[in-house]
């Protein structure tokens with residue numbers, strides 16, 4: 001490589017900057033920049049106080065740096081020249097003084113080939129130098145299977161190796177191969193070569209540090225700066241060369257910084273020095289009479305500074321935002337309050353209120369914006385707008401409010417639903433100034449209404465004793481009478497009762513006689529539908545109580561006499577017939593129903609006495625001797641699988657009775673539980689006693705356990721009750737079964 005040449009190239013003279021265009025670009029850049037601020041002011045260029053365009057210089061040095069090393073190369077020779085040995089050492093080479101050719105020529109050395117030791121051949125690796133290999137067919141045994149002439153397969157002499165067991169090696173010539181490294185010449189040659197690797201370095205110099213901080217100085221500098229001159233050299237550029245194109249003091253100051261740090265084997269092989277002109281603009285701005293803020297836009301693209309460099313416009317934007325929030329709250333919050341006050345307010349006035357408050361908020365926001373920008377002449381105009389919208393909001397809010405005279409107007413026109421909405425919106429109905437209007441509304445509504453429960457509701461909402469209430473009560477009474485009588489005429493007791501129940505709370509005090517009479521009629525209708533004597537007596541009792549009349553009194557007396565007659569004990573027949581048992585059951589049912597009646601204490605006493613009488617009479621009838629039907633009715637016996645056996649099983653004791661000629665002649669009692677049939681334990685004794693008493697027709701005690709006789713207790717005892725024989729079977733003191741009358745074991 002030749003020594004670095006210094007061939008300076010022509011440098012363009014710097015053209016004068018177009019100051020006007022630069023200014024315009026700066027203003028545009030300023031406007032763009034302010035748009036990134038909070039609440040950017042419209043026409044932000046109005047706040048620019050001065051634009052100061054300027055051109056600054058920047059330089060860029062590209063250095064190409066080459067790192068050079070010396071390496072040995074080696075290769076085969078042509079023919080077998082004389083061995084020279086190594087002619088040079090790598091350390092003796094001057095890296096930058098010699099050319100590649102001279103280095104190669106002076107270092108070219110011939111040496112004996114090291115893989116073959118200078119012989120030029122080596123033993124064949126396939127046959128290990130023997131020149132033949134084992135026969136693959138017979139594997140060296142000389143014999144191999146094959147087909148004979150008669151087509152039989154057998155062991156024969158190997159045909160591949162002619163029965164020698166070995167084959168000639170195909171990879172060599174009599175066991176040796178030519179050396180691959182020296183191509184058989186037995187020599188190798190070596191020489192020295194340069195190996196270069198190249199890197200580059202860029203350095204930017206500028207008039208002030210501010211410029212160097214910008215990103216574009218390392219990338220895409222051409223976009224923002226204009227190249228005005230360039231000097232290149234094969235090698236290092238000298239200060240003298242550069243000094244011809246730049247102010248001397250600038251070179252004095254900055255040239256020292258251009259030195260590139262190099263490593264041991266490195267050298268600068270080319271350098272290019274570029275001079276740029278960078279347009280820039282200082283923009284000063286301020287709101288009203290505040291002190292100026294100055295920001296700088298750089299490069300042909302007029303790159304903006306960070307937003308944080310602004311103070312004035314940001315502070316002003318925050319003020320606007322601070323006012324905007326409460327404005328939004330007012331514009332949306334007040335209509336929301338009206339919405340929450342109830343459906344009365346959900347109308348066109350609310351929309352108008354929303355519109356007025358929205359307008360007020362918008363105008364106020366604009367006022368704050370212009371005021372913070374110091375635009376006084378516009379403020380006056382916004383103030384007028386604020387006043388108009390505020391006034392309109394107040395008027396609309398007043399118009400949206402409910403009014404008493406409006407409610408009265410609706411009542412007089414018969415628009416009662418509208419009147420009610422208006423009154424409800426006015427507030428509590430209890431407040432004295434509204435009470436009269438509410439009374440009028442209820443009166444109007446009640447007199448128009450045909451539904452008893454609706455009229456009753458109106459009446460209850462009115463002040464008792466007032467003439468309006470009396471009017472409504474009268475209307476309600478006639479409506480009730482009409483509807484109850486109509487319902488009773490249709491025999492529809494349910495709806496009559498419902499109508500009466502609705503009217504009762506209102507009319508019970510003022511019209512007791514009318515309500516009483518209607519109530520009595522209602523019970524009389526129920527009486528007519530009665531199917532039993534107690535029902536008739538009860539309905540007549542309540543009817544008489546509701547409204548006493550002599551005829552009601554007389555009818556009740558008759559119904560009562562019928563009941564008392566039914567409850568009066570009858571003489572016992574000689575034989576207990578089924579009719580008698582059924583009469584006792586009927587009396588018991590009737591007496592149970594009337595025993596606790598609240599209507600007549602005497603009837604209650606009669607009923608209780610009849611209950612006792614019927615029970616005692618039932619208990620007097622013995623099962624033994626009773627006809628089949630009487631027995632079934634008396635003790636609720638059921639027919640069993642056997643045609644002559646009736647049985648009854650209580651929870652603990654089983655009773656069966658044996659029939660002969662349609663009469664019960666014997667009974668059998670045992671525990672119902674198969675596991676334990678004991679009849680006289682604590683749980684079963686009362687049941688057994690009761691059943692035995694019913695079997696015999698009078699109260700009896702269970703037999704006592706028999707005394708042991710001769711050491712062993714008897715297992716059976718027998719005794720008589722009148723003419724009936726009873727047999728008990730025992731297991732020690734336990735009563736296991738009872739047989740009464742003629743019953744087979």
Ligand SMILES: [Zn+2]
Nearest residue numbers: 113116179182
């Ligand atoms: Zn060799």
Ligand SMILES: [Zn+2]
Nearest residue numbers: 135138158161
């Ligand atoms: Zn062979």
Ligand SMILES: [Zn+2]
Nearest residue numbers: 124127169172
């Ligand atoms: Zn070989």
